[in-house]
Amino acid sequence: MRNANGPLATLRRDARMLLDGLRGRGPSPLIARPPSPAYRAATATDSASRARTLEIVAVTRETVDAVTIALRDPAGLGIPFVPGQFFTVIVPLAGDPPLRRAYSASSSHLDPSQVTITVKRVDGGRVSSHLVAHAAAGQRLSVLGPSGDFTLVAEPRAARHIVAIAGGSGITPIMAIARAVLAVEPSSRVTLLYGNRDAASIIFAAELDRLAATSAGRLDVRHVLEDPHGRAGAAAGRLDRDTVAAQLTAAGDLAAGATYYVCGPEAMMAAARAALVDRGVAAELIREERFAAPARRQASQVAVAQPVSIRRAGVTLDVIVAAGATILDAGLAAGVPLKLSCAMGGCGACAVKLTAGEVAMDEPNCLGAADRAAGTILACVARPLSPCTVEAS
Ligand SMILES: Cc1cc2nc3c(=O)[nH]c(=O)nc-3n(C[C@H](O)[C@H](O)[C@H](O)COP(=O)(O)OP(=O)(O)OC[C@H]3O[C@@H](n4cnc5c(N)ncnc54)[C@H](O)[C@@H]3O)c2cc1C
Ligand code: FES
Numbered sequence: 001m002r003n004a005n006g007p008l009a010t011l012r013r014d015a016r017m018l019l020d021g022l023r024g025r026g027p028s029p030l031i032a033r034p035p036s037p038a039y040r041a042a043t044a045t046d047s048a049s050r051a052r053t054l055e056i057v058a059v060t061r062e063t064v065d066a067v068t069i070a071l072r073d074p075a076g077l078g079i080p081f082v083p084g085q086f087f088t089v090i091v092p093l094a095g096d097p098p099l100r101r102a103y104s105a106s107s108s109h110l111d112p113s114q115v116t117i118t119v120k121r122v123d124g125g126r127v128s129s130h131l132v133a134h135a136a137a138g139q140r141l142s143v144l145g146p147s148g149d150f151t152l153v154a155e156p157r158a159a160r161h162i163v164a165i166a167g168g169s170g171i172t173p174i175m176a177i178a179r180a181v182l183a184v185e186p187s188s189r190v191t192l193l194y195g196n197r198d199a200a201s202i203i204f205a206a207e208l209d210r211l212a213a214t215s216a217g218r219l220d221v222r223h224v225l226e227d228p229h230g231r232a233g234a235a236a237g238r239l240d241r242d243t244v245a246a247q248l249t250a251a252g253d254l255a256a257g258a259t260y261y262v263c264g265p266e267a268m269m270a271a272a273r274a275a276l277v278d279r280g281v282a283a284e285l286i287r288e289e290r291f292a293a294p295a296r297r298q299a300s301q302v303a304v305a306q307p308v309s310i311r312r313a314g315v316t317l318d319v320i321v322a323a324g325a326t327i328l329d330a331g332l333a334a335g336v337p338l339k340l341s342c343a344m345g346g347c348g349a350c351a352v353k354l355t356a357g358e359v360a361m362d363e364p365n366c367l368g369a370a371d372r373a374a375g376t377i378l379a380c381v382a383r384p385l386s387p388c389t390v391e392a393s
Contacts (some may be wrong), residue, residue, distance in 0.1 A: 041329070053140050055135055058070040064201075085146040085173070088144040099126060118204075151177075152181065161258040162177065166193070179211070224239050240273040302384070324383065327383070345362050351376050362381035
């Protein structure tokens with residue numbers, strides 16, 4: 001709750017805390033002060049920001065640097081999702097605050113009793129390296145979601161052509177989409193262009209072979225490998241603009257109205273988009289999912305801690321957001337149940353309204369011009385540049 005002595009006293013106290021923290025004489029300004037019991041009572045009803053705990057029931061090694069992790073709810077509850085959506089895994093690692101990372105569901109949405117995520121190790125990556133090396137059956141994971149709109153809603157009566165272009169771990173949401181189309185839409189078909197380094201680095205190689213073999217010609221998988229040895233029929237090269245164009249031409253009859261799903265490394269996605277635009281594919285038919293965090297991170301540019309008032313459920317809590325930290329970090333540390341999902345600017349779940357002050361956000365993110373004009377900011381990638389007030393729902 002607001003300090004009974006008024007805003008001036010609050011500001012003086014915040015400034016004192018901040019200076020003490022920065023001089024090492026008090027608690028670190030990274031951690032906001034704990035909320036009062038009244039604040040907790042007023043905000044305890046919202047469970048949107050709460051993670052659920054899922055149990056790892058199996059870990060399957062896909063390649064030397066990728067694993068598929070099967071998760072179930074220990075109480076037997078379902079884990080529904082729409083094909084193409086992702087879950088946000090919260091991993092506490094020594095020396096770091098809990099880290100949040102998004103991983104797309106790769107299993108069939110038709111079996112909500114369990115969900116699989118497939119994690120590929122990124123060089124120097126903290127969470128991916130940890131999960132690939134240490135995830136094991138019996139462990140538990142905190143998980144948020146599902147979220148994301150890189151989705152396909154399968155409809156039994158649909159008769160359509162889905163063209164997917166994937167590189168490396170970008171296959172994961174496309175796997176769930178392909179499974180859904182093949183299982184639910186008997187009159188639809190899928191063409192998949194899938195780029196990898198070599199035969200050994202193809203995630204889901206055997207499963208894709210099996211799906212294609214049982215699809216009655218409705219799944220056409222076209223592997224593109226930098227080193228094609230060991231994979232009969234694979235094209236040699238990278239999924240660059242020319243190769244994507246050549247493969248689309250070779251795939252033949254890409255009927256007008258095909259929908260394109262693109263997911264993979266940034267360079268591959270740019271090449272795929274350029275090749276599709278060259279072919280006259282309308283922008284609204286191209287769906288893209290980016291795995292990388294926003295390119296322009298603002299943390300290094302925000303050098304000063306700032307006080308932020310967070311108003312929610314009729315109650316205001318004042319927190320100090322440390323230099324480089326986000327409003328979400330500070331709010332959660334103070335016990336404010338702010339909503340979140342991807343935690344990287346991609347889904348909009350953490351949107352709050354900025355009613356005073358100025359923030360810097362990592363870009364690009366999912367906010368549109370109209371959101372920005374209405375004062376909406378994303379708490380997960382917003383760092384205050386001045387004292388701020390935000391309204392959270
Ligand atoms: C919507 C969404 C869905 C995703 N789904 C999946 C999935 O299904 N499977 C999967 O393996 N990953 C997926 N990712 C990526 C995943 O969330 C992490 O970003 C990735 O595992 C790296 O996290 P880390 O903690 O290991 O790396 P960090 O410790 O955060 O980063 C270490 C270094 O790697 C770089 N880096 C971070 N992410 C990537 C990346 N994706 N590619 C290349 N370099 C990177 C960073 O810039 C940094 O230099 C998804 C991301 C998003 C936004
Ligand atoms: S939690 Fe997804 S945009 Fe902030």
